[in-house]
Each structure stands twice: as C-alpha cells, then as structure tokens.
Amino acid sequence: MWQRDRMDSSPVDVDLALVGGGGAASLVLAALARHRVRDVRIAVVDPVHRRGQDRTWAFWGQPSNDLDELLSASWSRVEVVTPDAQRALDLTPLRYAMLRSGPIYARAAEAERHLGVTRIGAAAGRVDDDGDRVLVRAVDGRPLLRARWLLDSRPRPPHRPGRTNWLQHFRGWWLTADRPVFDPARAVLMDFRTPQPARGVSFGYVLPVDSRYALVEYTEFSPDLLTAAAYDAALAGYRDLLGLDAARLTVTEVENGVIPMTDGPFVARPSPRVVRLGTGGGATRPSTGFTFSAMHRQAEQVARAVAAGRPPVPAPAYPGRHRWMDAVALRALDSGLVNGPEFFGRLFDRNPASRVLRFLDGDTSLAEDLAVMRSTRLRPMVTATVADAAARVRDRSAPSRRPAWTVPPPVVGSGPPGVERSGSDR
Incomplete structure (x- = not known):
C-alpha cells in the first residue's frame, strides 16, 4: 500500500477504485484479500483513514464464517419484550452478533498492504463515467484517478423521495458496572415497554459483552429526530425500567445514529461502470434500518466476481x-x-x-x-x-408533486460521553 499526496495533480490509473473507506469498503478489501485477488490495481479514495472504534454493527447470521474471530459478542438466545409478554427466543441455527469497527478496519488495513492498494487522502467530488473508464475528481475539480470500475459507498439520499420517509434514530450508552448485573448469554433484541411516540415506534435493547459491560440503547422508528436531552432522558428511563442502579454504572462511551427507513429507491447502478454499495446502494432494509448483513453479502459477491475476472456488480440487496x-x-x-x-x-x-x-x-x-x-x-x-x-x-x-427529501444522510458512531462520531454504514 502507498499513500498518494493529495496535491499531486496527475490522476492515478487503476482497475478498481473504492470511494469511501468505511464499513462497506473495508469489507470489500478484506474479501478481495481472502479470495486471493492478484494483478488488480486497486485504489481507495477517502480523506480519513478509518481506525479504532467509531461505530458498532449488530446483525444475525450463520456462525462459522469469516467474521467469527472479530466479534465482540454473540448470542443464540434473545428476548423480545412487549407490555404484555416477554419472549425468550432460540435463534438456532442463527446467532445474533455484535461487531465493533476496530477489528474490521484493522483487517482492511492488512488487506490493503497485501493487495498493494493506493490510498488517496482526499474527498471525492464529481464522477464521470464514459462507459469505458470512470474519472473521479476532487471537490475542487482536480482529477484524482481513472478506473475501469468504481465502487461508491458514500451515503446519499434516495434517487427520489419515498411515499413514507421515516428514520431509525438512536442513542446508546456503553455501561460498565461495578458488579455483575448483565446476563452475557442473552441479549434483548427489542423491548417495547418504553413510552411510545405519538407517531412511530420506540424500543430499548441490551447487548451484553460480559456480566459487567453492555451496550444499552434507545431507538425510535419515526419521522423526526429528538434533542440530545430527550435521548438521554429516554435512555435513563429505560435504564431504570431494567432495574439498573445508576450509582453503580459508568457511561464509558456514547453511541448515536440516524439511518433512513424509506421506500424511496436507491439506485445501485447509476452508470455503466459505477456501482454503489452500503446505504447508497440499497443495503439498508427499510423496515428495520439494518445494513451490515447486506454489506457483507455485497462484499463477498464483489470479491468473487473480481477473482473470476467478472464485473464487480453484486446482486440486489433484497428481493x-x-x-x-x-x-x-x-x-x-x-x-x-x-x-x-x-x-x-x-x-x-x-x-x-x-x-x-x-x-x-x-x-x-x-x-x-x-x-x-x-x-x-x-x-x-x-x-x-x-x-x-x-x-x-x-x-x-x-x-413532481412529491416534496423534496429533507432527511439527513445516514450516520452512526460512538465515542466518549459527550462526543459524537459519525459514519456512513451500520
């Protein structure tokens, strides 16, 4: 891997370019290395080189895959709670899993070295696809690179507004307890005993890493965001509902996120040689806001195609x-x-x-x-x-009668209490 000076004015020529270096791109890089891709010139365009814990992904799937050694925790049993019932669910043969970003970024960095990736530390602007090559320019118009194929994972709104435009928005506290209070064998997937908004759905959930350390989160599916104080009040209320003693808990990190839930279309193939991944490519499930499993599938499909000498075009994220x-x-x-x-x-x-x-x-x-x-x-x-x-x-x-899309782009992240870090994928 080599770092290109962002002020160099001559564009790089590559076979495959990844614009955006977050979760979707990291999964693609890791998959390309795992499939032993050779003799393919690859570049990543992103002003930030992602490292460490800036987000958390939760997803379900079959055990025994390439992610197992990276997981923070996983559960074969979860709870779904409503005001009238508490359900203990056996997920077999699936498992619910939690993955923090640090191990994914570290694996992607190792893949970059293995693949000889060129990293361009600049923000991408205009993209021009002539059907044979794609020219990527910086935001000031300078040409950055030419590529045979471009994988673009930058967040963006749908091609046109949906008939329903909701958000999944949330705040979570990473809590450390001074004594064992969590059950590490069971996660709370959805707890609907939280006060319900006038228009929308709210729930809490608990993802325990061990008996003294867990992510406790408050989530809403609704059209509008809350204030920071309202999220904290909702989280404090859910903590108390769980019977957790605030005096025995320390908030070590705060996680925040906004993810689109809309039936507006996301165009995965805007031009012949440009392919969008992640939320911008339709990987976010409108009914839940979950994205990671679809991103993981897309990365595997892209890598298999590149290894076989085929165009790096994944299947649609959902039927x-x-x-x-x-x-x-x-x-x-x-x-x-x-x-x-x-x-x-x-x-x-x-x-x-x-x-x-x-x-x-x-x-x-x-x-x-x-x-x-x-x-x-x-x-x-x-x-x-x-x-x-x-x-x-x-x-x-x-x-033309439909209103313009006004929802902010999808972001998720985590950081110390009082600090919000944002990213593009969940």
Missing part, C-alpha cells in the same frame, strides 16, 4: 417483493393502521424466530414470506396495500 412488503409495512405504521409493538410481537409469536430474522435479511422463500404476511392483522395490511398501490399510480402520473 423486489421484500422492498414492496417493507413499503406496505412502513405505510401501515406511519398511518397508524397498526400498533408497532403489537405488529412486531405478532411476527415473533406466530413464526420461528429464525424465519423472522431471515425475512428481515431478505433470505426467505416465497412460501415463508406468505407465512410472515399471514401473521399480521389482515384488514389494516390490506388497507395499507391498497393505499400504497394508489400512491404508486399517483406518483407515475404526477411525480
């Missing part, structure tokens, strides 16, 4: 029918046709936990999708489906 189901679910929640805690509670009550999680990952068959649909209340979901279909017809006839 089309799942994007439609997410749009209907978001409309039902946004319009108040369904109650959020009851909606999610019924999914887990009427399906094996592994089916629900695989559905949320876009990894279920049509028959399983129908089973998930049957577990929801029929009348409100039919109403939402009809309303969604009518809105699609209106959009085709008068697309």
